Amino acid sequence: MTQIHCDVAIVGAGILGLSHAYAAARRGLSVRVFERTATPLGASVRNFGQALVTGQPPGVMSDLARASRPIWAQWAEGAGFSLRRNGSLLFARTEAEEHLLEAFCAGRARELDYRVGLLRGSELNDLYQGHFRHHRAALLGFDDQQLYSREALPSLIDYLRREYGVAFHFSTLVRDVDTGVLRTTAGTFTAGQVLVCSGHDYQTLLAEVIAPLEPQVCRLQMLRARPQVDFGLAHSILTGLSCVHYGAFSDLPESEAVREQIRRETPELEEQGIHLLISPTPHGELIIGDSHHYGSDAAPFNAELVDRLMLALAEDTLGMRVDVVERWQGVYGSRGPGPFSVLQAADGITAVLMHTGVGMSIGPALGERTVAALFG
Template sequence: MKQRSYDLAIVGAGIIGLAHALAAVRRGKKVVVIDRDSQANGASIRNFGFVTVTGQQAGDCWQKASRSRQVWAEVAKTARIPLLHQGLTMTARLPESEAVIDAFLKTEMGAECRRLTPAEAALKVPCLRQEKITCALYSPLEVRVESKDALPRIANWLKEAHAVDFLWQTSVNSVEAPKLQTSRGTVHAETVIICPGDDGTTLFSDRIATYEVTRCKLQMLRVAPRNRINLGTAVMSDLGLARYLGYAELPQAEPLKARLDREMADHRENGIHLIVVQSQDGSLVVGDSHHYSATPDPFIDKTVNDLILGEMETILDLGPYDISETWIGTYASAPDRWRFTDAPDDSTRIVVVTAGCGASTAFAIGEETIADLYA
């Protein structure tokens, strides 16, 4: 490998790593991104591509999501990433859910949202079973991209428009800035950012262990309606009101969580909440579930998928459909935080999102880290 020196080396080419690369090049830094795979292959491409602001935990997470949504709009335009649809319709069928929606609308986070009647919600989501719901929360803020296409487009754009170098299929064995020992030789960089995703054992495992990081496994499906439908917006249901912390931490959510624990115990025990988004070919990405383990098994549980699909069918009338794909994803999870940034030394940072909101918050996290490193 030809020896080159950089201002910044980033280990990990998922959305967190790419977001840091963007923030750095905007400050005029020479950047290299190193990844052990030939392309992004982890949580960043196995998700919904659902850039979510509404429902993120109040405070830091919601603020980071709000800023990242702005950057996503800029990046999508310049990197030619299609925004497949916009907005979120959060449906409710229980009086306890209505109380959560009403409380949320009174918060700062609900300022751009509004409550819809079932008929109004059906105008946003034409395939909605409006007779099954009592109201909905609508947010105009969310956007949907196809993650498995968007990540390569961002990487190519960073390479072509901003001269970011990428070392694919390259493992990093040790980091001691300004040197990184890799499977392709030594890389020199004044500063280093490690974005390991859910890999807590390869680099700085002792430091990552202090945050009690484990893994969350989720199951997802691609649903192909046999008759073309227009979803309209992303769709969620009552289960999301009890799980997304921007809603679930409101005092008014306690009665909802208690009722769901009684009446939808299987869903709650499997960490299921409904998200449905649409792809350019008309198919729907549907999920998901949450199971926690240091080493999640790689198997898809049909019972869990059936619970997810049952919730989908309760609120959406898709007509006949087929399941074209099912898959699992994993991401890092911690018991008491949604992210952390660790500093082994003045020139090195470890950045991990320990919740399922990396795509929604990455760009703002990248700006924060780069501002700190180059203050």
């Protein structure tokens, strides 16, 4: 059998795989992408579709998030998927959360050029016909974007195939990689460079290389719901609960008061790793989540208590009831030595792994960075 050769072979058609495919193909390299399922079904389509700059910690993560922003805009225009570029709203529900947002705006946001505004009084009360007036304040993150992953990723795949000649091999398991060679269920392929972007699968490929990182898997409970009153929500929604999870806020001194209040008044939220995120879809529905449970594997069992807690938080934040349409588990790789790892596993073989759930936020620029390092 004749072996098919390409400049770059990529394992995984999630956001990291597609980001690296784009970065390589736009440099004129021939690219093939291999995905074990018939369509992407991992972390990249189970998420909120939030591409956040505001919550990223200072340094490499905020730099990558900012650099990813124009790439998302280019993809949306070329591929024709919906991309909201009007930012996010992070609501302070308590005095401690409001003080944390004030400190962030007065200090880190000014010093490191996070483009934000703090809404209070009439500015807050006028949002969406007063639906959020029961909060103390809202942080408007101007640079944050939001897309509907289930539609955006298939559209991006079609765009890469159509405009850049990227070849995709779906329903194809890559059994083994070696320098310049991929052995798959569709035959053997050769490549100048192999990039392994296989998400939270730490066993099928490069297990010996990945094992010293001691990565874990994070399992999330998530919901899709329809609000009983459609008030045209067009922003991604977060609350002060997110401030103890996102690095832009979590190391500020004021975050400790928020953390202590959660432990004192709602310890079940910390126990279940819950912080509320809400993303509107282009179809008038809301993606609601999420919880965080860590381990070596993602257990298949959802807890109804967790869903009830998240729904109560969502309804309190929105000021209305919602009707659940769908429930599912999110999953992503987590808790490695940093937010991500780029490992040279062997000559011509590079593994790219996320250790946190912000692949949509930084993936496009991480692909550019990795490919630039390999090809100049």
